Amino acid sequence: MMKKHLMLLALLLNAWITMAQKELSADYSYTVSNTYEVCDGFEKFYFSKNDQILTIKIKRKEIFIQKFDSKEEKIVFKSKKRYEVAKLFPKDVQLEKLMEIGNRYYLFYSLWDGRVEQLFSREIDFDKGEFIGKNTLVLKVEGKVTGSAMGAFYILPDGAAKFNFVTSKEGNKILIHYTKKPKKKRDTKSWNIIGVCLMDENANVTSQQEVKMPYTRRRMGISDYAIDAEANTYMMANVYHDDSEEMSKKDKSVNYHLELFKIPAGSTEINITKIEIKDNFVFAKKLFEDKEGNIVCTGFYNNTDEYDADGIAVIKIHKERGQYNIFTHEIPTEIVKSYLSEKERKEIDKGDDPNVDMLWLWYRDLVTNEDGSMVLFIEHFSIGSVFSPTPDKPLENTYTTNFRDILVTKIDAQGNLSWMKKLPKRQVGLQYKGGLSFKYINVGNYHYVFFLDDIKNHNLSKDQAPEEYFDGRDGYFTSFKIKDTDGSYVNSPVFNLQDVEGMPVYQFGIGRIVEVAENYFAVEVYKKEKEDVMIKVHIN
Secondary structure, X not given: OHHHHHHHHHHHHHHHHHHHOOOOOOOEEXXXXXXXXXXXXXXXXXXXXXXXXXXXXXXXXXXXXXXXXXXXXXXXXXXXXXXXXXXXXXXXXXXXXXXXXXXXXXXXXEEEOOOEEEEEEXXXXXXXXXXXXXXXXXXXXXXXXXXXOOOOOOOOOOOOOOOEEEEOOOOXXXXXXXXXXXXXXXXXXXXXXXXXXXXXXXXXXXEEEEEEOOOOHHHEEEEEEEEOOOOOEEEEEEEEOOOOOOOEOOOOOEOEEEEEEEEOOOOOOOEEEEEOOOOOEEEEEEEEEOOOOOEEEEEEXXXXXXXXXXXXXXXXXOOOOOOEEEEEEEOOHHHHHOOOOHHHHHHHHHOOOOOOOOEOEEEEEEEEOOOOOEEEEEEEEEEEEEEOOOOOOOOOEEEEEEEEEEEEEEEOXXXXXXXXXXXXXXXXXOOOOOOOOOEEEEEOOEEEEEEEEOOOOOOOOOOOOOOOEEOOOOOEEEEEEEEOOOOOEEEEEEEEOOEEOOEOOXXXXXXXXXXXXXXXXXXXEEEEOOEEEEEXXXXX
16 A cells, blocks of 8 residues: 555656646757866856856955867866965955956955055966966055945945946047045045046056036935946936935925036036926936947936936937937837736736836946947846844844846837847845846847746746746746847746756856857856756857
């Protein structure tokens, strides 16, 4: 009798697993490298060139550099070099940026000597997979600059570091900007001084100016920076109409306008284009240069000062004339209500929250096509908290990061809406990204979005809400394949984390994906037993 029960249980379990499996897509194929010794790092960076892959893994006391060859069917591990941080850099350095400039690779760090803030670089030879040369002084600043605390040996996101890097559209001009620490503490009595430094494709600083802002710190805030092909610097600023620093007045009317600052290359002069937004609030703004050399600002708008979105705003500032056009595109209720739970849809129908699913949107990727059109990839991201008391900490809260749906929008060269789509996704974690969010890749006439998904989510109907995927758990590496011309898309699984050529893999991170060539990319994962593997994914 016991044997019959066990056989029945095995059959039921096998049937459940079969139902839970997704058929993998013919759009993709993959191979897995041989195992190699793991190199741990709390920060991991991946670069590619000519079918070669370079990884740099940073810990507080050591840095590893690995090389891989991806020309063959399977990626091949080639070399590993270990460096002691104490032998590479002085004590108490702050890492600032690791980046490619003109097919050369540099690690930038800052050092405060008690009087002067200094920025240094150290070059990495991609082909040899090793540090070369000496630490090189890039620039120095008299006095302190704002940013992170001294001695934090990790790379902070843009905006939080002391020195922030912005690259031009063609990648051959680099803007380094910093903000000097104000001498006066009162925002109403001090003006920010912003350093504007231009770097060429050989990592040489060609000019360095410090520019005093035209308004007090209380009266303005900068949302984004850009640099054009002629090395002119741009800043998009909120300029407040009083010292309240509030976006709205007591009567809820708009209490600010936008201004585009242009600083010509090598100059301290500021040319200002004032942009009136009238009755709309515009926020989360992103600057870039279009194909014709105009500066384009994309953001969201609504009629309140809350960070929900009624629609997408596009502001085009014409290069020569300094004139601008504003285009607004409402997010239709049909899109807002799609892929929501029944409860959320009822809230919208009752008018309790007309933008229940359009709160806290963030620009993740922005693509410009040859015809001047642009495709925006916008993610719904928020931070939540869950009351989780313990005997030792009775008032403890656990904070979660929530990466939800993706709003993909194409706007033509004239500013008109071509199409708008909402891609369903629910991801929850206990750290900022980990395996969450998504990776964007463009191949020909298709846009690809890759992310980790719950096993149950596949081709949902628009009245179904996705199941949540929890970071670190079993799941599928999944994709949306989106056609550029009309926005039509298909949802397909690439591989199962629990069955990658018969083995489970772990520590999957979106940041561990590296594009290698137009038709394939690679991702590194942990196999356990202190071994990693590199997965090579072909887009067929």
